[in-house]
Amino acid sequence: MIAGRVIGEVWATKKAPGLVGRRLLLVSVDGEDRVMIAIDTLDAREGQAVLVAPGSGGRNVIQPGPDNRAVLCDAAIALLRDDLPEES
Amino acid sequence: MILGRVVGEVWATRKHATLEGRKLLVIAPRYWYAPSHECGHLVAVDPVGAGIGEEVVVCVGDPARRAAAQAWGEALVNLPIEAAVMAIVDRVELAPVGERGARPLRTVGDQR
Numbered sequence: 001m002i003a004g005r006v007i008g009e010v011w012a013t014k015k016a017p018g019l020v021g022r023r024l025l026l027v028s029v030d031g032e033d034r035v036m037i038a039i040d041t042l043d044a045r046e047g048q049a050v051l052v053a054p055g056s057g058g059r060n061v062i063q064p065g066p067d068n069r070a071v072l073c074d075a076a077i078a079l080l081r082d083d084l085p086e087e088s
Numbered sequence: 089m090i091l092g093r094v095v096g097e098v099w100a101t102r103k104h105a106t107l108e109g110r111k112l113l114v115i116a117p118r119y120w121y122a123p124s125h126e127c128g129h130l131v132a133v134d135p136v137g138a139g140i141g142e143e144v145v146v147c148v149g150d151p152a153r154r155a156a157a158q159a160w161g162e163a164l165v166n167l168p169i170e171a172a173v174m175a176i177v178d179r180v181e182l183a184p185v186g187e188r189g190a191r192p193l194r195t196v197g198d199q200r
Contacts (some may be wrong), residue, residue: 008182010091010145014097014136015175024145026091028119028179033194035119037089037145047187055149072151072174074089074094 001051001078006044010019010037016070024078027052038075049081089147089174091118094140098131106166110156113138113173115146119195132171135159143177 008026012019021041027050040054041062052062058076059068096114100107111134130146135156138144147155152172157164182188 005187006183007188008180010175010177011179011181012145012175012177015145016136016147016159018151018155018158018173019145024089024175025177026182028184028189028191028193030189031191033119033191035091037091039089046181046183049187059151069150070154072147072155074147074149074151 001057002027002036002037002075003053003081004028004036004050005030006040006046006077007035008046013053016068022073024047024065027077031065036075039073040077040078042077042080044080050077051079051081052076053078054067089145091177092116092130092144092179093118093143094138094144094145094173095129097140101172104168105132106162106168110134110160113140113144115144115171115173117146118143119193124183130171134171134173136173136176138173138176143171143180145175145177147172 004027007028010024025040054075058073059071061076095116098112127150155172185187
């Protein structure tokens with residue numbers, strides 16, 4: 001799991017059929033300079049601290065079970081953190 | 089997935105049979121993303137139909153291969169693909185600086 005913070009949203013009309021209807025959020029990784037895009041199913045808001053599940057774990061967030069390999073996702077927001085204090 | 093910009097196209101005559109007629113794009117990531125290649129650029133196949141200069145969402149790993157297989161109707165196991173363009177970005181909405189956490193956003197490379 002990757003700890004991060006939602007810093008924005010990406011809008012796209014033309015996309016792969018498997019991504020239609022998915023909300024794509026820009027997440028900046030805590031303590032690092034990098035930014036990733038994660039699929040959001042939890043309705044995270046901008047500024048929200050989150051944990052991102054990378055790889056096949058992200059697929060399980062979107063559709064649990066062993067038969068979910070067709071889900072096109074390499075990272076998904078797995079939970080919204082509310083217990084950690086703001087980074088200062 | 090990562091946010092990137094299409095900066096070029098790769099042409100090759102001799103290539104894997106499943107890549108015949110497929111467009112290969114050079115992608116410069118918009119933000120640092122801990123690449124496995126030092127230069128940070130990557131080559132992605134393009135099932136969506138992006139052009140040079142466009143902002144795109146690039147998927148890395150197994151879902152990239154699946155997306156290409158779905159788009160091309162190829163058998164999944166045959167595709168030697170690790171990155172694919174998944175979406176062409178219309179708009180990126182960024183949170184106000186105060187909501188982005190402690191670290192400033194670091195962009196990579198030439199940002200046009």
